[in-house]
Amino acid sequence: MAKAKIYIVDDEKDILDLVDYNLSKEGYEVECFTSGEEILRKVKSEVPDLILLDLMLPGVDGLDVCKVLKHTPDTAGIPIIMLTAKGEEADIVTGLELGADDYIPKPFSVKILLARVKAVLRRKSQKQAESMDVIRIHDLMIHPGRREVLVKDKPVHLTYTEFSLLYFLAQRPGWVFTRYQIVDALRGEDYPVTERSVDVQIVGLRKKLGEAGKYIETVRGVGYRFKEHI
Template sequence: MARVLIADDDADIRDLVDFKLTQSGHEVTAVEDGMAALRAVREQLPDLALLDIRMPGMSGLDVCRELRAAAETANIPVIMITARSQEGDVEVGFEAGADDYIIKPFSPRELSSRVTALLARVER
């Protein structure tokens, strides 16, 4: 299946997402912050990135902007995962370049479905 990068400073959420996506057949790399996410992308390009907005050091929004700014990573699909649910927060996520936005708490099944749907759209 696909290589998926998860960046979230909450170990419980990271482990849950890792488990669900691995169970769905994806190869998962899970990291705890934005800088680690960028390092992981440089080591091996993911097919999709799941980024928490609020992380220590570098936010998911900043990671998304960095990905969009570089030619080799500009087309990596990005899903924001965050507790920030206000309309303005969602708008900022999309302005940063996110392809989708999932609000915590979320259903692992919904997350898996959104990952599958976004990957299918990108493959076309």
């Protein structure tokens, strides 16, 4: 698996060399930049997994770079760790408010730098994994990580079983599942199956979903399926 790509932005060559060496040693793909203008040009053609951004830069400073990146849709999701000098508390607060993920004061420990980089990249991976599992179909959103369902951006409060049933069906739109398959998926094969138990859950689920309940279709003589269109 390819290691993350990291951009370092700092106008001090000693800092660039130190960070570049240690990140490369860890297997990361690293590119170095000495100005805000350079990094803003670069991200238009290639977006990294993380940016280490010095706040004190000539020309366009680090805070301005952070603001531009976080207000541009294509780059808003790039994690940013600010590199800061002592006495920049106000700038640190501003940077965090603009959307920066973390900061490291200079002079810094290489071990701390590597630990912060790994932590931020890990959080990014977790967010990506969660977002991949989210199901969005028209005005219906199902978020398994939060066990949250929204219909037209309004929360729908479901029981544990109702949510599990909805998510199971919605993962495979168009597929028809028998009541036995549904219970097996939700409760395990040793759980006693009755047609009535599944039907009752479906009735309650449809009622709570309102108009979106029509996504759940009864297939007579077989079971249920989730439709992509009402």
